[in-house]
Amino acid sequence: MTAIARFRPRRSCLYVPGANARAMEKAKTLPADAVILDLEDAVAPDAKTDARDAVLAAVGDRAYGAREVLIRVNGLDTGWGRDDLAMAASAGVDGVVVPKVTRGKDVRAVDRYLKKAGASPDLGLWVMIETPLAVLNIKKIAKASAKTRLTGFVMGTNDLAREYQAVPTPDRLAFLFSLSAAVVAARAYGLAAIDGVYNDIKNEAGLAAECEQGRVLGFDGKTLIHPSQIEVANRIFSPGEAELGDARAVVEAFALPENQGRGVISLNGQMVELLHLAQAERLIAIDDAIRKLAS
Ligand code: COA
Numbered sequence: 131m132t133a134i135a136r137f138r139p140r141r142s143c144l145y146v147p148g149a150n151a152r153a154m155e156k157a158k159t160l161p162a163d164a165v166i167l168d169l170e171d172a173v174a175p176d177a178k179t180d181a182r183d184a185v186l187a188a189v190g191d192r193a194y195g196a197r198e199v200l201i202r203v204n205g206l207d208t209g210w211g212r213d214d215l216a217m218a219a220s221a222g223v224d225g226v227v228v229p230k231v232t233r234g235k236d237v238r239a240v241d242r243y244l245k246k247a248g249a250s251p252d253l254g255l256w257v258m259i260e261t262p263l264a265v266l267n268i269k270k271i272a273k274a275s276a277k278t279r280l281t282g283f284v285m286g287t288n289d290l291a292r293e294y295q296a297v298p299t300p301d302r303l304a305f306l307f308s309l310s311a312a313v314v315a316a317r318a319y320g321l322a323a324i325d326g327v328y329n330d331i332k333n334e335a336g337l338a339a340e341c342e343q344g345r346v347l348g349f350d351g352k353t354l355i356h357p358s359q360i361e362v363a364n365r366i367f368s369p370g371e372a373e374l375g376d377a378r379a380v381v382e383a384f385a386l387p388e389n390q391g392r393g394v395i396s397l398n399g400q401m402v403e404l405l406h407l408a409q410a411e412r413l414i415a416i417d418d419a420i421r422k423l424a425s
């Protein structure tokens with residue numbers, strides 16, 4: 131895997147209803163890092179088949195440019211899931227998002243089905259973590275990535291909230307366990323981790339606070355439902371100027387002739403180790419990838 135592929139920005143991952151032609155068109159012009167063309171929750175049962183055709187048509191001309199394009203299919207246990215997967219397998223997109231996964235076995239079943247449908251090995255797979263059972267089985271789900279195309283987790287916080295019967299609060303107290311479990315498992319197995327949506331579209335301060343929280347917890351970015359949310363997520367999930375300045379200073383310090391071959395140095399009174407160098411290089415690579423995407 132190249133460094134750029136590994137550091138693909140996922141600050142803003144916008145859901146776009148597959149039944150909404152205007153929104154799918156608009157998404158081609160929006161500064162989201164990724165678009166998730168949705169056939170599941172955003173599409174009513176009667177519109178599922180037409181939406182599948184519309185999504186295939188929308189991605190046909192490759193007009194989403196450098197944005198990562200994913201298709202969220204219906205679950206394999208529904209009447210639409212298999213046809214959705216077959217379409218996604220041949221659509222030429224970057225990845226598929228699969229809802230309601232609860233076990234490692236579910237990941238392997240989707241992977242087998244995609245293979246059978248002729249999907250390229252490069253087609254990625256993200257799964258929704260949106261049930262209590264998925265949270266309890268999180269390690270097994272993540273571990274399925276070793277033998278499948280699984281590359282990411284997406285939190286389905288609305289579904290989780292419904293199943294938990296917990297009280298939703300602005301600080302997401304009831305969800306912290308699930309959010310952290312998913313991030314830890316994702317990191318343990320080298321997967322992307324994308325936070326859930328923020329429903330209150332007009333509340334920019336609330337969205338910003340939740341993005342900050344997601345970033346603190348370790349997420350790569352946030353799934354979004356409206357174009358007005360993109361800028362906030364992009365800003366908050368980008369490395370800050372101060373952070374980048376510190377990272378560059380660490381890289382420069384380790385590059386000095388007197389520091390060659392050293393595992394630990396002192397920089398402005400702080401102990402800096404090789405692990406900090408690796409962190410600094412990663413941050414700079416993320417910043418480079420973000421700049422490339424914007425250019
Ligand atoms: N992706 C792309 N474009 C979108 C969009 C989205 N998710 N949501 C809204 N837009 C577009 C609208 O088409 C409209 O475009 P126009 O100016 O060209 O007409 C513009 O942004 C303004 O939209 P607005 O009128 O503010 O919103 P709305 O009332 O049309 O739609 C929602 C509100 C919530 C229904 C809509 O944002 C939506 O469907 N979001 C995604 C929901 C989803 O996918 N849920 C499943 C995952 S949780």
Ligand code: MG
Nearest residue numbers: 171260286289
């Ligand atoms: Mg859901």
